[in-house]
Amino acid sequence: MSGMLLEIENLHTHFLTRAGVVQAVNGVSFTLARGEILGLVGESGSGKTVTGFSILGLIDPPGRIVEGSVRLDGLELTSLDQEGLRQVRGKRISMVFQDPMMTLNPVLSIGEQMLLAVRAHERITRRAGLERAAAVLTRVGIPEAATRLSAYPHQFSGGMRQRVAIAIALLHRPEVIIADEPTTALDVSIQAQILHEVRELARESGTALIWISHDLATVSSLADRLIVMYAGRVVEQGPVAEVLSDPRHPYTDGLLASLPANARPGEVLRQIPGNTPSLLDLPEGCAFAPRCARASTICATAPQLTHSGPRSWRCHHPLGAGA
Amino acid sequence: MLGFVIGRCLQALVVMLVMSLVVFTGVYAIGNPLDILIPPEAPQDIREATIARFGLDRPIWEQYLYFLLNVLQGDFGRSFIYNMPVLTLILSRLPATLELALAAVLGATLIGVPLGIYAGYRPTSVAARLIMGLSILGFSVPTFWVGLILILAFAVSLGWLPAGGRGPTVLLFGVPWSFTSLEGLSHLLLPALNLSLFKLAMMIRLARAGTREIILTDTVKFARAAGISEATILRRHVLKLISIPIVTVFGLEFGSTLAFAVVTETIFSWPGLGKLIIDSITSLDRPVMVAYLILIAALFVTINLLVDISYAALDPRLRGGRGA
Numbered sequence: 317m318s319g320m321l322l323e324i325e326n327l328h329t330h331f332l333t334r335a336g337v338v339q340a341v342n343g344v345s346f347t348l349a350r351g352e353i354l355g356l357v358g359e360s361g362s363g364k365t366v367t368g369f370s371i372l373g374l375i376d377p378p379g380r381i382v383e384g385s386v387r388l389d390g391l392e393l394t395s396l397d398q399e400g401l402r403q404v405r406g407k408r409i410s411m412v413f414q415d416p417m418m419t420l421n422p423v424l425s426i427g428e429q430m431l432l433a434v435r436a437h438e439r440i441t442r443r444a445g446l447e448r449a450a451a452v453l454t455r456v457g458i459p460e461a462a463t464r465l466s467a468y469p470h471q472f473s474g475g476m477r478q479r480v481a482i483a484i485a486l487l488h489r490p491e492v493i494i495a496d497e498p499t500t501a502l503d504v505s506i507q508a509q510i511l512h513e514v515r516e517l518a519r520e521s522g523t524a525l526i527w528i529s530h531d532l533a534t535v536s537s538l539a540d541r542l543i544v545m546y547a548g549r550v551v552e553q554g555p556v557a558e559v560l561s562d563p564r565h566p567y568t569d570g571l572l573a574s575l576p577a578n579a580r581p582g583e584v585l586r587q588i589p590g591n592t593p594s595l596l597d598l599p600e601g602c603a604f605a606p607r608c609a610r611a612s613t614i615c616a617t618a619p620q621l622t623h624s625g626p627r628s629w630r631c632h633h634p635l636g637a638g639a
Numbered sequence: 640m641l642g643f644v645i646g647r648c649l650q651a652l653v654v655m656l657v658m659s660l661v662v663f664t665g666v667y668a669i670g671n672p673l674d675i676l677i678p679p680e681a682p683q684d685i686r687e688a689t690i691a692r693f694g695l696d697r698p699i700w701e702q703y704l705y706f707l708l709n710v711l712q713g714d715f716g717r718s719f720i721y722n723m724p725v726l727t728l729i730l731s732r733l734p735a736t737l738e739l740a741l742a743a744v745l746g747a748t749l750i751g752v753p754l755g756i757y758a759g760y761r762p763t764s765v766a767a768r769l770i771m772g773l774s775i776l777g778f779s780v781p782t783f784w785v786g787l788i789l790i791l792a793f794a795v796s797l798g799w800l801p802a803g804g805r806g807p808t809v810l811l812f813g814v815p816w817s818f819t820s821l822e823g824l825s826h827l828l829l830p831a832l833n834l835s836l837f838k839l840a841m842m843i844r845l846a847r848a849g850t851r852e853i854i855l856t857d858t859v860k861f862a863r864a865a866g867i868s869e870a871t872i873l874r875r876h877v878l879k880l881i882s883i884p885i886v887t888v889f890g891l892e893f894g895s896t897l898a899f900a901v902v903t904e905t906i907f908s909w910p911g912l913g914k915l916i917i918d919s920i921t922s923l924d925r926p927v928m929v930a931y932l933i934l935i936a937a938l939f940v941t942i943n944l945l946v947d948i949s950y951a952a953l954d955p956r957l958r959g960g961r962g963a
Contacts, residue, residue: 372864376855398869406866419861423879423954432875436866468955484865 321524322348322371322409322492327384329363329370338595340366340379342548348492353518353525355539355556357532357571361592363548364528368494371526372409373401388491407437410485414497416477420469426453426480427465433484452483457513475506482514489521496528511538532571536560541626544568547593547603554627562636564629567604602632610635644944651940658936659710662929663703672923676719693719706929715933716926720919725930729912734814735805736904736911740896742818742831747838748889755846756873756881760854762847770843777840786833786906793829801826803908830907834900838892845888849881882953890946898935 329341341363348354358364369375371386373393386393388408393401405411413419421429430449434440440448446465453461456479469477478498485493495514499507515538518525529535535542536556543553544565552565563569570588572578579585590607593599599606605615610633619632677689690696694705709716715725758767794802806826808815817823853859854877862872901913908914912931919927951957 374860374863376860402863402866402868404866405864410866411861411864413857413861413864415857418857421858421862421876421880422956424875425955428875432862432867432871433865436868436871470956481861484861487865 320347321350321352321389323385323387324367324371325385325387327367327370327386328382329366329375329379330382331379333378333596336596339548339598340595341370342598343384344545344548344550345384346543346550346553348524348526350491351519351522351524352541353515353527353539355535355542356526356528356545357530357535357542358545359530359592361547361595362545363595364530364545365496367545368411368496368526368528371494372405372411374405374411403437406433406485406490407488408490409492409494410488410490412478412481412485412493412495412498415501416474416481416498417501419481420477422469425466425468426472430465430480430484430487433487437488448487449483452486453480455517456480456483456486458483474502475510478502478506478510479513482510482517486517486521486523490523492524492526493518494526494528497530499534500529500531507534514538533575533577544571547598548595549603549630550621551604551631552627552629554629558627564627564634564636565604565631566608566610566633566635569635570607602630644948647940647944647947651937651944654940655933655936659707659929659933660703662932663706664699666925666928667699667702669923672719672925674923710933715930718919718924718927720922720924720927725926728927729915729931729934732910732912732915734816735909736897736900736913738816738818738827739830739834739904739909739911740893740900742827743834743896743900744838744889744893746831747835747842747892748885751839751842752846752878752885755843756850756877758843759847759850760869760873760877762851771847774840774843777836777843780836782833782837783902783906785836786830786903789829789833790906800829802829803906805910830903830909833907834896834903838896841888841892842885845884846881849884850877853877853880879953883950886946886949886953890942894935894939894942897938 324347325345327341327344328339331338331340344363344367346354356364356367366375366379370381371393373381373396375381381394384394388404391404393404396404420426424432427446427449430452431442431445434445434448438445450461450465453464458464458476458479469480472480478501482498493514498514499510502510511534514525517523527535527538539556541554542556542559544551544559544567546567552559552563552568559568560572563572567588570586573586574588576585588607593603593606599616601616601618602608602611605611608615612633614632619630621628621630622634672693673686673690673695676693677686694702697705706716713726715729717723718725718728721728754770758770761767790802793800804826805817806823807820808817808823809819810816811819817827850873858880859872859876862876863869897912899913900909900911901917903909904911904913905917915927916931918924919931
């Protein structure tokens with residue numbers, strides 16, 4: 317598997333709360349190639365966001381990576397100290413968050429915030445730093461960027477703020493951008509625009525992208541490869557087209573069936589029965605079994621990952637060719 | 640902005656007018672200054688002459704109007720006791736209190752805010768627990784006791800610092816100050832420390848609460864994800880975000896210290912306003928009381944105005960209407 321840009325192996329991130337250990341990420345492994353766009357899909361609480369934060373070591377206590385490895389081009393990130401991690405953050409791997417209303421500091425001007433991000437990794441004069449900031453703002457489609465630098469976040473719309481956040485993520489031409497549902501909080505029309513632009517920007521600069529989302533439809537129009545997470549585990553992964561047209565895991569199948577686009581007009585939308593299990597108290601075997609129509613007694617034991625070409629899945633009773 | 644300032648100044652005028660009315664009637668009600676001004680054995684004609692000189696034979700509303708008229712001409716009356724213009728008397732005491740209050744509040748802020756930010760940033764560390772212990776102490780130990788202990792320790796036992804008084808002053812812009820000379824500073828240190836302890840405790844708690852809240856927000860997480868160092872995050876992001884409550888408390892504390900530093904000024908025999916007002920209350924020196932309280936109202940109004948203006952400087956969202 318060497319030669320991969322990012323290799324995540326058997327990652328376990330747990331939260332040691334008063335109620336018990338919350339196993340948010342429970343043995344996740346995947347890789348990311350240079351310039352690849354990877355969609356990370358799952359319901360709320362499936363561990364997709366925690367996976368994203370774990371890569372950058374941004375898990376706040378009481379959360380902690382208890383096991384596993386995250387390697388960036390061979391560099392083990394989980395054993396880096398604070399300063400080592402800081403040098404990776406924003407420089408080699410950067411991140412865009414879900415809600416642009418919350419991520420920018422309301423009392424610092426856009427230029428000031430971008431300058432802080434530039435200077436985090438470069439010794440540069442104020443003037444040159446602001447010029448860099450303006451150039452990147454122009455790249456993400458903000459008109460009159462140079463004059464907008466003195467503006468404050470509240471003077472921008474949600475879409476514009478997210479563009480600023482994306483510009484900050486792009487400042488140092490990172491190798492990977494982790495985008496955690498960056499369009500969820502935006503209007504639908506802006507969503508499509510930003511989606512398109514981010515893909516173009518990533519392609520242009522050869523940046524790999526991990527696009528975290530609960531929205532299968534959005535991700536499938538963007539990504540090269542898809543990872544489906546459920547209850548802190550990867551349940552299925554493979555090239556987008558194959559996963560969508562021929563899902564192996566019943567959970568993926570359920571997600572696809574619940575998309576409005578796949579329903580006939582007038583028909584009631586299909587939904588997956590039941591709820592996601594509590595991460596405090598995961599079942600012994602397959603976590604999806606209680607909601608699964610295909611479950612049998614063997615599902616009380618944990619299914620192993622089955623590989624087939626570029627695809628893999630974690631199920632005792634897979635659909636399609638494997639059945 | 641200009642309209643805002645003018646509006647606030649008009650508000651201030653109304654506040655001070657109401658204040659003067661309340662104070663005037665209140666002070667009128669507490670007692671008769673004649674009993675103190677005139678010896679009981681004085682003959683009747685001297686009694687009447689004194690009463691007429693201070694206008695005390697007039698009805699209260701007439702006395703009040705007469706007072707207002709004089710104030711408009713910059714005359715707050717003469718002190719019964721010191722027999723000098725009240726304004727001159729108060730202004731001669733103001734610099735002493737001003738520098739004491741400023742030293743106390745500024746010191747408390749400059750030390751308390753960094754300590755509070757640290758305690759909020761690493762809430763479980765030993766240092767943070769020590770800082771919070773210190774702040775509980777600052778809240779709960781009475782000021783007069785700390786003042787006495789400070790004198791006992793630093794002036795009596797160690798002999799490092801003077802026990803009281805203001806020491807020599809240096810004229811700066813025609814006003815006497817202590818802080819410009821080393822010896823003056825040594826006189827200022829203990830009373831300022833005494834006064835600042837409570838404020839220090841408050842600043843620590845304020846900064847800690849703000850930091851703990853902000854450090855968990857996406858703003859800080861996003862800054863971390865951009866590789867910005869923890870020190871820069873605290874200095875640039877957190878400090879700026881917690882500054883509004885801190886400026887508010889700074890203003891309030893500065894005002895109330897100016898007006899009511901009585902206990903500390905008494906213990907350290909600091910010749911400031913606090914001592915003046917206590918003396919004037921015990922001797923029923925009406926003009927001093929009235930002028931003093933009106934002046935304090937004016938100070939509070941001014942400080943609040945400055946605080947409001949600094950809000951706009953600190954938080955761009957409060958600047959009305961401008962920008963894109």
